[in-house]
Amino acid sequence: MSDESMIEVEDLTKRFGATVALAGVSFSVPRGAILGLLGPNGAGKTTALRILTTLTMPDRGKARVAGFDVVHDAAAVRRNIGVAAQDATLDETLTGRQNLVMVARLSGLARVHARGRANELLEQFELVDAADRLLKEYSGGMRRRLDVAASLVARPPVLFFDEPTTGLDPTSRARVWQIIRGLVADGATVLLTTQYLDEADELADRIVVLNHGRVIADGTAAELKARTGEARLEVTLSGPHPEAAAALAPFVLGDVQVSQDGQRLRGRVRREDGLATTVVRALDGAHVTVDDVIVHQASLDDVFFALTDGRRRAADELDEVGADTGIASR
Amino acid sequence: MTTAAPLPVAPRIRQPKPPRLRSQLRDVAVMTYRNLVHIRREPLQLSDVTLQPALFTLLFVYILGAGVVLPGGGTYVDFAIAGLLAMNLVTSSMGTAVGLSTDLNTGVIDRFRTTPMWRPAVLVGRSVTDLLTSVMCAAIVTITALAIGWRPDAGIGAVLGGFALFLLFAYALSWGCGCLGLVSKGPESAQGIGLVILFPAAIVSNAFVPTQRMPTVMRVFANWNPISVVTDACRQLWGNPNPSAAIQTWPMEHALAASLLWSFGLLAVFAPLAVHLFRRRTTN
Numbered sequence: 001m002s003d004e005s006m007i008e009v010e011d012l013t014k015r016f017g018a019t020v021a022l023a024g025v026s027f028s029v030p031r032g033a034i035l036g037l038l039g040p041n042g043a044g045k046t047t048a049l050r051i052l053t054t055l056t057m058p059d060r061g062k063a064r065v066a067g068f069d070v071v072h073d074a075a076a077v078r079r080n081i082g083v084a085a086q087d088a089t090l091d092e093t094l095t096g097r098q099n100l101v102m103v104a105r106l107s108g109l110a111r112v113h114a115r116g117r118a119n120e121l122l123e124q125f126e127l128v129d130a131a132d133r134l135l136k137e138y139s140g141g142m143r144r145r146l147d148v149a150a151s152l153v154a155r156p157p158v159l160f161f162d163e164p165t166t167g168l169d170p171t172s173r174a175r176v177w178q179i180i181r182g183l184v185a186d187g188a189t190v191l192l193t194t195q196y197l198d199e200a201d202e203l204a205d206r207i208v209v210l211n212h213g214r215v216i217a218d219g220t221a222a223e224l225k226a227r228t229g230e231a232r233l234e235v236t237l238s239g240p241h242p243e244a245a246a247a248l249a250p251f252v253l254g255d256v257q258v259s260q261d262g263q264r265l266r267g268r269v270r271r272e273d274g275l276a277t278t279v280v281r282a283l284d285g286a287h288v289t290v291d292d293v294i295v296h297q298a299s300l301d302d303v304f305f306a307l308t309d310g311r312r313r314a315a316d317e318l319d320e321v322g323a324d325t326g327i328a329s330r
Numbered sequence: 331m332t333t334a335a336p337l338p339v340a341p342r343i344r345q346p347k348p349p350r351l352r353s354q355l356r357d358v359a360v361m362t363y364r365n366l367v368h369i370r371r372e373p374l375q376l377s378d379v380t381l382q383p384a385l386f387t388l389l390f391v392y393i394l395g396a397g398v399v400l401p402g403g404g405t406y407v408d409f410a411i412a413g414l415l416a417m418n419l420v421t422s423s424m425g426t427a428v429g430l431s432t433d434l435n436t437g438v439i440d441r442f443r444t445t446p447m448w449r450p451a452v453l454v455g456r457s458v459t460d461l462l463t464s465v466m467c468a469a470i471v472t473i474t475a476l477a478i479g480w481r482p483d484a485g486i487g488a489v490l491g492g493f494a495l496f497l498l499f500a501y502a503l504s505w506g507c508g509c510l511g512l513v514s515k516g517p518e519s520a521q522g523i524g525l526v527i528l529f530p531a532a533i534v535s536n537a538f539v540p541t542q543r544m545p546t547v548m549r550v551f552a553n554w555n556p557i558s559v560v561t562d563a564c565r566q567l568w569g570n571p572n573p574s575a576a577i578q579t580w581p582m583e584h585a586l587a588a589s590l591l592w593s594f595g596l597l598a599v600f601a602p603l604a605v606h607l608f609r610r611r612t613t614n
Binding site for chain 2: 053054055056057066067068073075076078079080081083085088089090091092093094098102103105106107108134150154157
């Protein structure tokens with residue numbers, strides 16, 4: 001493994017009975033980067049994360065974290081990772097502070113340092129007021145923050161966050177994002193799973209999309225968006241015009257949708273340079289006056305659905321011919 | 331985090347450390363402390379080592395004691411206290427099963443497992459907690475017993491030896507209960523199965539009545555039952571009435587040796603089994 005890769009996954013395969021959770025997954029994360037692991041429920045995100053954090057053994061394939069093999073060097077891996085998982089992984093019957101001190105002690109900090117570190121984190125995560133309340137009484141947002149705080153106790157160089165903002169209100173969400181960016185600025189490497197595309201878009205340097213245990217896309221958010229090559233066009237006219245739809249038709253894939261008042265027109269378009277200019281010229285040529293033209297880039301959602309739908313069919317066909325060879329789908 | 335300074339994270343990769351006894355003991359202490367905090371938060375959980383032992387001691391001595399005539403003489407209270415200690419400690423060792431099973435059904439074990447801690451500390455910490463509650467249970471039975479007239483007829487060393495024998499047995503048994511907690515689906519089923527096994531075992535013994543007049547099958551079981559063996563040994567040490575001394579089976583004739591054998595035997599079987607089960611249960 002190169003010095004630059006802090007997480008390296010090669011042909012990772014895991015079955016639970018008849019269910020294939022991972023069917024040969026490969027990716028890597030360079031030092032100081034954030035990788036977003038995306039996919040629908042059951043795509044294999046959590047399984048991948050559990051293998052990387054030494055909680056689950058892979059059936060086949062290799063995974064290295066901070067240079068250590070997750071199977072043969074699990075103890076060394078654990079000295080280098082922090083994990084904030086989806087489930088309640090803190091102790092409900094302890095206070096926030098007691099939870100942090102406990103994790104710190106188990107991570108090898110001396111008692112006095114454990115207390116100091118807990119105080120530091122409580123302050124940074126704005127949990128000082130709730131520090132001595134039982135976890136039971138915490139709100140969802142406070143719990144998430146404490147969970148993330150607990151993962152940072154030992155200042156590990158590699159961090160794993162499993163859906164770190166699921167169920168959070170927008171403010172808490174923005175806070176967690178800011179924390180994660182801060183960590184990376186300090187040199188940490190982060191792998192996060194998410195169902196939210198905007199989260200991946202916002203945070204991740206690179207995105208790996210999983211579906212049915214396979215990598216179906218791997219690239220930056222921009223690269224993934226560019227892949228579909230489509231955009232959405234929305235034109236607002238000064239007043240309804242009978243020629244407007246016909247003037248737009250050459251650019252639009254499929255039908256042009258016209259609003260009831262006839263002033264707004266919409267359609268899917270192929271992205272190209274100068275599209276807005278061309279559209280306005282064409283409308284002007286037809287003597288249509290335009291108030292507004294918007295070309296929406298394909299959102300990561302569009303990309304995601306395009307990818308997962310298309311791939312599902314491809315994967316099913318593969319399975320039909322029994323071609324489950326476990327070749328990394330990268 | 332508007333005011334937060336950047337969080338300092340060490341990007342340096344840490345090399346593995348060989349496990350050291352000191353850090354293992356620290357992990358055990360951390361786990362034990364955590365369990366004790368739980369108990370303090372929910373003191374009702376403790377009723378089976380506080381209220382129940384006192385209540386059982388009074389009930390058994392005054393109700394059963396009214397009807398039992400001991401072969402060889404002696405008062406029922408002097409006879410019964412060792413048996414009551416045995417029964418209360420045996421049922422309280424189920425705390426290990428319930429506690430472990432509860433932990434396994436939450437995500438907290440996963441959190442532990444991603445830290446570099448010594449993993450068996452989860453089990454050892456649980457058993458140490460159980461030992462501490464056993465001490466409390468024994469103290470409550472003893473105080474109640476002293477209040478209603480129980481007196482050992484032996485030196486201080488022998489009296490303490492008797493308690494040590496019981497606590498050792500309870501500790502060994504808590505590892506067995508730990509195994510039960512590790513294979514059961516949840517805390518309720520762990521408790522249910524534990525009771526079904528342990529309660530009859532405590533009754534079919536010399537704890538409350540002499541075994542001489544039991545039906546044959548039960549008598550044979552009772553005379554080899556570790557609960558009888560430990561109770562017998564303790565009555566000898568305390569100089570309390572001990573009808574079992576007259577029974578000619580090996581464990582009754584060599585009660586002290588037999589109770590040590592039982593305790594260490596249970597430990598030797600169940601401690602490694604618990605570690606194995608824990609590993610199996612927490613992988614995949």
